[in-house]
Amino acid sequence: MPKNDSDFTKEKIRLPDGRELIYYDFNHETLPENSVKRSIKQTVTDEK
């Protein structure tokens, strides 16, 4: 399986009843609409 190249951070906590909860936080500065715009205006190979 390929290495995960996502730019998020994960924080795992336990809820009071013992269940696991995971927060996924994303860096919106580096994952902006620009990257999406680029993917439709140019070839998308630069995002690999």
Added chain:
Amino acid sequence: MSELRWHPFLEEWVITATHRQDRTFLPPKDYCPLCPTKPGGFPTEIPRSSYDIAVFENKFPSLQTPAPLPSVGDTPISPVAPAVGRCEVIVYSPNHQETLAQMPVARIRNLISVWQDRYLELGKRNDIQYILIFENKGEAVGVTLHHPHGQIYAFPFIPPKIRQELSASRKYYEKHHQCLFCATLEEEQSDGRRIIFESERFIAFIPFFARYPYEVYLAPKRHLASIAEFTGADRSDLALTLKGLLMKYDALFGFSLPYIMVIHQAPTDGGDYPDYHFHFEFYPPLRTSNKLKYLAGCESGAGNFINDTLAEEKAAELRKVGPQTIAELV
């Protein structure tokens, strides 16, 4: 109490989960358990006052680890087993009113990253053979919480519908040395009448054999067996195509369309699946703006769908409405 009971006539497991009868049912907006917990406010399932995306173990799971012992003993024709596995809730947004169709493309891409991470993490478990990612949207399909969210069921076995698809794909591959889904995509692209929306890497279409009037398949154009193989560019392109399709669904009748959305992909049982193709399946329950497609006698009793519509005509309807180009989505 949950357990697996074997259905000897269909040769498949039935999950019993009696505790789910007591799950939270359409709470008032101010008491939504999926909203962030505001300072001094009602404590929800999510302790933080803000988050991008949150994933947690379902409070009323059908599958869990460790699983309780079955409530009954088995017999030679009625095996029973613990309902091992994991059920997760994915909360897409802290905003109670938002839908996936309304979310900006970049945030849909974030959600796809979370789906990928959950597949990779849960797929490492030896007791998990299949990971089903899905969303039930709207009261028409039985939604009990309106906050935008999806679910993951991590199964200890490969569910029956997936087994059927794997078997058909394997048979076709052995005979033709080609992926069945790739061959289907070639036919759909060559015909063109059932295509609804596409980007560089993904395509959405009503399949030739659609069972629901507005049933849509959405898939990568190149052969990918699972979300684990997606690059960043794949995630971006999928986000665009997904948003385009969902906006079309909402534009169809002028209201937020209810649907069941499921992702079909390779099992995580350690097997090799070069013949299986990642794809979404969407089953909107409506056949008109105010009529439901019921799974009645023929569908429920015989497993045979009767579709009152033609895929070519319904695809033309969806093509006409909503965004026409990718550029309109950003």
